[in-house]
Amino acid sequence: MDRQPSGRVSLEPQKEPFLGPDAPKSRAAAVEPIPKTVRPVTVITPLAQNNGKTFWERVRTLSRPPRRLKFTREGKYYLGITLGVGLAAINTGNNLLYLLLGMLLSLIVVSGVMSDLSLRALTVTRRLPPRAQVGRAHLVEIEVFNHKKRIPSYAIEVEDLRAGQPADKRCFFLKISPSSAQVAAYRRTPARRGRDRHVGFRIATRFPFGLFEKSREVTAEGDLIIYPAVDPVRLPPEREGRRDGGAATAARGGGDETLTLRPMRDGDDRRDIYWKKSTLRDQMVLRERARETRPDVELPLDVIRPSTASDTFAQTFERRVREAASRAVAHVKRGDGAVVTTLLGDRVRGDRNVGADPILRFLALVEPVDEAQVATARAERSARTHPLRTPARSTGGELIPFQKSKPANDDANVKPAAAGKRRDKA
Numbered sequence: 149m150d151r152q153p154s155g156r157v158s159l160e161p162q163k164e165p166f167l168g169p170d171a172p173k174s175r176a177a178a179v180e181p182i183p184k185t186v187r188p189v190t191v192i193t194p195l196a197q198n199n200g201k202t203f204w205e206r207v208r209t210l211s212r213p214p215r216r217l218k219f220t221r222e223g224k225y226y227l228g229i230t231l232g233v234g235l236a237a238i239n240t241g242n243n244l245l246y247l248l249l250g251m252l253l254s255l256i257v258v259s260g261v262m263s264d265l266s267l268r269a270l271t272v273t274r275r276l277p278p279r280a281q282v283g284r285a286h287l288v289e290i291e292v293f294n295h296k297k298r299i300p301s302y303a304i305e306v307e308d309l310r311a312g313q314p315a316d317k318r319c320f321f322l323k324i325s326p327s328s329a330q331v332a333a334y335r336r337t338p339a340r341r342g343r344d345r346h347v348g349f350r351i352a353t354r355f356p357f358g359l360f361e362k363s364r365e366v367t368a369e370g371d372l373i374i375y376p377a378v379d380p381v382r383l384p385p386e387r388e389g390r391r392d393g394g395a396a397t398a399a400r401g402g403g404d405e406t407l408t409l410r411p412m413r414d415g416d417d418r419r420d421i422y423w424k425k426s427t428l429r430d431q432m433v434l435r436e437r438a439r440e441t442r443p444d445v446e447l448p449l450d451v452i453r454p455s456t457a458s459d460t461f462a463q464t465f466e467r468r469v470r471e472a473a474s475r476a477v478a479h480v481k482r483g484d485g486a487v488v489t490t491l492l493g494d495r496v497r498g499d500r501n502v503g504a505d506p507i508l509r510f511l512a513l514v515e516p517v518d519e520a521q522v523a524t525a526r527a528e529r530s531a532r533t534h535p536l537r538t539p540a541r542s543t544g545g546e547l548i549p550f551q552k553s554k555p556a557n558d559d560a561n562v563k564p565a566a567a568g569k570r571r572d573k574a
Contacts, residue, residue: 214364215264215267215362215363215364216362216363216364217360217361217362218360218361218362218363219359219360219361220354220358220359220360220361222357222358222359223358223359223360226252226359229252230249230252230253230256233245233248233249233252234249237249255357255359256359258356259356259357259359259360260360260362262355262356263353263354263355263356263360263362264362265296265299265301266301266302266303266304266353266355267301267304267351267353267362267363267364268296269294269295269296270292270293270294270295270301270304270324270351271292271293271295272290272291272292272293272306272349272351272366272368273290273291273292273293274288274289274290274308274346274349274368274370275288275289275290275291276288276346276370276372277372279373279375279505279508280338280344280372280373280374280375281338281374281375281376281377281378281508282338282339282340282341282374282375282376282377283337283338283339283377284337284338284377285335285336285337286335286336286337286338287333287334287335288308288317288333288334288336289331289332289333290306290308290319290331290332290333290334290349291329291330291331292304292306292321292324292329292330292351293324293328293329294324294325294326294327294328294329295327296326296327297326297327298326299326300323300324300325300326301321301323301324301353302322302323302324302353302355302356303320303321303322303353303354303355304320304321304324304351304352304353305318305319305320305321305351305352305353305354306318306319306320306321306332306349306350306351307349307350307351307352308334308346308349309346309347309348309349309350309365310344310345310346310347311345311346311347312345315350317334317336318334319332319333319334320332338374340374341374341375341376341377341466341469341511341512342373342374342512342513343371343372343373343374343512343513344371344372344373344374345369345370345371346368346369346370346371346372347367347368347369348365348366348367348368348369349365349366349368350363350364350365351363351364351365351366352364373509373512373513374512375473375508375509375511375512376466376469376470376473376508376511376512377470377473378470378473378474378477378508379470379471379474380474380478381474381475381477381478383475383478383479383482408436409422409425409433409434409435409436410433410434410436411431411432411433411434412431412432412433412434413434416434420434420435420436420437421433421434421435422434422435443485444484444485444486444487444497444499445479445484445485445486445487446487446489447472447475447476447486447487447488447489448488448489448490448491449468449469449472449488449489449490449511449514450468450490450491451465451490451491451492451514451515451516451517452491452492452516452517452518452519452522453465453516453517453518453519454519455518455519455520461516462516465516469511469514472488472511473504473507473508473511476488476498476504476507476508476511477504477507477508480498480499480500480503480504480507483500484499485497485498485499485500486498486499486504486507488507488510488511490514491522492517492522492525492526492529493526493529493530494510494514494529496510
């Protein structure tokens with residue numbers, strides 16, 4: 149169905165916590181499943197293909213033909229018949245054969261012109277889902293907008309190109325009216341975790357006679373993080389005295405337990421009114437909540453590949469990642485705080501409030517590190533985590549240690565002013 153263009157609206161993904169594929173729909177321990185909202189990728193036009201490229205890359209792009217032409221099976225038969233008629237016309241000199249040859253050649257010219265008009269002034273947009281998971285199907289939306297004022301586009305086929313993977317996902321648009329858009333979607337089930345990199349589109353058409361397939365490629369980069377698969381895990385029962393809200397201590401916080409009651413003052417949140425006591429007197433009574441101190445569940449993950457590792461280490465590592473993801477999601481669904489740690493010092497935490505997305509994203513991108521490169525990996529992580537902690541800087545071959553600069557209003561400047569204030573008060 150065609151729809152008239154309107155102002156571009158930013159469709160940002162809903163940042164809802166992800167608690168796993170089979171999370172319950174209770175208010176306290178779960179959220180909605182994967183939403184159907186999608187996030188748009190930057191709109192791509194052919195004019196934006198040279199951005200960020202070097203000189204030789206731009207030269208290769210300009211030297212590449214803007215259109216690619218491929219014969220279909222019917223087109224090969226048609227070309228053979230045209231060549232046969234042309235040879236017969238030259239050998240016999242029959243005017244009727246020349247007339248027939250001209251008609252056949254004119255159809256080829258008309259096919260080329262009309263197919264080129266169909267491919268012109270088209271803008272393609274890809275909308276990726278906010279999250280995807282191994283073994284679970286997700287939808288990718290493709291929108292094609294026709295900027296031509298009077299000429300529609302027919303039989304447009306858009307092929308989504310991914311780096312290092314075969315192009316097997318296509319969307320077909322029968323007709324795109326002038327100054328309007330068409331939206332289609334394809335379904336894909338990832339087979340492995342990691343970063344799925346989309347590099348562009350291939351736009352093709354066989355309009356009008358199906359004799360040739362004319363296509364062009366445009367650049368459209370987009371990344372989709374594929375979460376590892378999650379299996380159902382049965383956790384051991386909780387210790388006695390622990391409830392779903394978490395254990396509380398004598399400190400104010402945002403837990404579910406009540407710490408104390410006090411009269412309500414201006415600026416207090418009305419959601420914390422304790423109605424059982426507020427109905428007995430004229431003044432509202434506020435409930436102060438206790439802080440939750442439920443300990444986090446630590447899930448260690450070994451990411452070091454031994455020097456004597458066999459060929460089955462990759463499968464073993466993937467099984468570890470899947471088990472860590474399953475246990476983390478199970479703990480978050482129950483209301484616990486889960487922390488995934490590695491021997492390199494990485495720590496990622498997820499709980500009932502933020503969901504399991506930080507943990508699943510970390511596990512989707514984690515890769516094993518060789519035993520000989522552990523020290524280098526730790527140094528890089530330390531430099532990335534604390535970029536300002538550099539031991540020394542080099543100036544002309546001499547190492548000069550960094551010194552912490554003192555603030556302008558140090559103690560020497562502040563004390564006299566404070567003494568002056570005390571004398572004024574006296």
